[in-house]
Amino acid sequence: MMDFGLATEFYPEDYQYLSDQPQAIRPKMDLLQAVQRLHASLDPRTVFACYGKLLQQYLPVQGVQLRLKGHQFHWGRTSQSTVSRELVSKLGTAKLRYRLQRVLSPVEQAELEQIEALLSQPLFNAIAYSQMSEQAMFDSLTELGNxxxxxxxxxxxxxxxxxxxxxxxxxxxxxxxxxxxxxxxxxxxxxxxxxxxxxxxxxxxxxxxxxxxxxxxxxxxxxxxxxxxxxxxxxxxxxxxxxxxxxxxxxxxxxxxxxxxxxxxxxxxxxxxxxxxxxxxxxxxxxxxxxxxxx
Known part of the structure; x- marks a missing residue:
């Protein structure tokens, strides 16, 4: 059977990784648009892929990984320079690991924290929804399908x-x-x-x-x-x-x-x-x- 926690590496077509071409000027962050994009889906994998796309749009981020209890998400690809952070939510503390093209500047560090704060609610709402959907399909005693x-x-x-x-x-x-x-x-x-x-x-x-x-x-x-x-x-x-x-x-x-x-x-x-x-x-x-x- 399957593991009823979510453990995936997902790359939707709409959120494919872009090239590593240097970007001298990055667009100014549109917080309202970012929030709308992150709340557009109740699929945790799609929400996280959207988060990765937002990161790449505004920051020199090549990839990101999140771990939370039985859940694991990946977006992008590996790089030598990494930053590890934590994100606290009602489901627990998530471990985040970012793969960077280079070390973040103080301004970029602040922007990362800003984007990160937008992730918590849509991602963890999507995880909770996914768990409830699974519970509706599986027998709680035997963990078989109902x-x-x-x-x-x-x-x-x-x-x-x-x-x-x-x-x-x-x-x-x-x-x-x-x-x-x-x-x-x-x-x-x-x-x-x-x-x-x-x-x-x-x-x-x-x-x-x-x-x-x-x-x-x-x-x-x-x-x-x-x-x-x-x-x-x-x-x-x-x-x-x-x-x-x-x-x-x-x-x-x-x-x-x-x-x-x-x-x-x-x-x-x-x-x-x-x-x-x-x-x-x-x-x-x-x-x-x-x-x-x-x-």
Missing amino acids: RHYFGQCIRTSLARAGRAHSPISLVVLDLDNFKQLNDSLGHKFGDRVLTQFGKLLKCGIRNADQAFRIGGDEFVVLVEGNLESAVRMSERLLEMLANETLFHRHGIACSIGIAAWSAGVNQDQLFEQADRALYRAKAAGRNRYCIATRD
Whole structure:
């Protein structure tokens, strides 16, 4: 899975680095225009790229790097002369490192501080917005995608598979004996099981695949591949569960239904196929996978 902090090196076309040609006369700073440009986007990467462009417009800056907790941004390129600074915000203290063509004059140092002060609010607002957007897409307990995000992803994946004529499969998973144990041992224990299963699921899938918790002890995986790929993933997960102490001790296993997408099948039909295969696996004794049959 992915890391839900933002760690990127981003160079939008509109903000590409300019040449190093000497600039004898630099334009006077237009603070209002600078503020408007920095507030024009809620994408943190774009805000930071705009900041780099502003720096280059008014100062001999070749590049800048910002680090804040799990966030990291780069703009421009490296140079031998550097200046390190800190920027305090409601999200914490950011570490800034500037790459310069030359040492800044006292006037330029003051201008840097002025531009820097403009960055804090738009960048950290954009980061906060990005974090809230991510929280709306991910399950807080397992850190897997949630039902809403699954709906978005399966639509996108099926559309892409249709255009590229590429295989895609859906795997639906349900924990065996979970509800009884959750009732008898309590929700704290249940949360522990779900959290651990989420970790196992993330370890058991490939980078190209996507895992989601869609409710209770129900999970799905979008597999970028054919039935064989989905079966290998399912077998791997069942083996991991059998070797996990927490699940083995309490008799918790997993039933799995697998369906391969075919042209003309929509997302609801694909899910229904995989879900029916899941219930066949449960009826056959649980702790196994079944493959959907073509209607």
